[in-house]
Structures are given as C-alpha cells and as structure tokens.
Amino acid sequence: MERLIFKHTVPIQLRFNDFDALGHVNNSVYFSFYDLGKTFYFKEVVPGIISSNEVGVVIANIQVSFLLSVYPNENVAVQTAVTEIGNKSFKLLQQLIDVDTNEVKSICQTVMVGFDAKTKTTRPISEEWRKAITEFEDRGDLSKAV
Numbered sequence: 001m002e003r004l005i006f007k008h009t010v011p012i013q014l015r016f017n018d019f020d021a022l023g024h025v026n027n028s029v030y031f032s033f034y035d036l037g038k039t040f041y042f043k044e045v046v047p048g049i050i051s052s053n054e055v056g057v058v059i060a061n062i063q064v065s066f067l068l069s070v071y072p073n074e075n076v077a078v079q080t081a082v083t084e085i086g087n088k089s090f091k092l093l094q095q096l097i098d099v100d101t102n103e104v105k106s107i108c109q110t111v112m113v114g115f116d117a118k119t120k121t122t123r124p125i126s127e128e129w130r131k132a133i134t135e136f137e138d139r140g141d142l143s144k145a146v
Helices: 027-045 127-137
Strands: 008-012 057-066 076-085 089-098 104-116
Touching (some): 008 027, 027 057, 027 076, 027 089, 027 104, 027 127, 076 127
Antiparallel strands (some): 008 076, 089 104
16 A cells, blocks of 8 residues: 655644643644644635635544654644545545654544535535545545445
8 A cells, every 4th residue: 555645734833731741742632733734724725615604524533543642842743635535525634743753643534524504414525625635635536436
C-alpha cells in the first residue's frame, strides 16, 4: 500500500489549558485539534462553505489512536486528507505530527455524512464537494460506491 501524502497541514498552538496533571496534552483536547484541521481543510478546499449556514456534512463516526504524548514546547500540526468519497459519506484521515521530528503523535479516522439541516436527514455528497475534494487531493480514485 502506498503512503498517503497529506496536502493540507494546520499548525496547532498549544495552550496552557490543553495540558493535564501528567504534564501532557489531555486526550480530550485532541478532538479540538482535529476539528481545527477539518475546519481549515474545508475552508481551503470548498471556499465559502464554512461561512454558509448550510455546511452540509456532519460527523457520523470518529476514532482516534493515541500513539505518543504531546508535551509543552513541542511544535505540532494536524494533517488532513480525504481518502474515500461514497454516495452519502466520505472518509477523512488526519494525523497530529511533531513538525520538528515528523513523529506521528496520533491518528484520527472520521466518517463525514452529507446532511440536510432543514429536514434532519442524510443526503448525497454534493457534486461541488465531490469535485473540489477530488481536485484538491489530485486523486481520481476517491469515489467509491457506498
């Protein structure tokens, strides 16, 4: 299997309240880091969508693997990529890395589902999103029948 190349990286500013009594970033904080990565990914890939009232996707499933602790003064960033697009969902792969050492601190796998906020029902991923993501990732093999 070929190694995924992440085309989107967001630096993370560590804050005093991110750390717990053990002196490392608390596990619950990682979700905020990954949300920040998603926000900036979508803002760059599908311009204007974040300022809209109709974002059109919600998180259906999220799984994080914690590999290495993050300590104060480390230089970390979230990398984000879409790995697969189905009819009503797509899969995101994210990782928190130490920018100075390239060590992977944690990995996050998320399933995002198309969602109509007015009817509170799922909907197909729009062609606008599908095209924008495929072009950004520069991968014609993203679409899968789901």
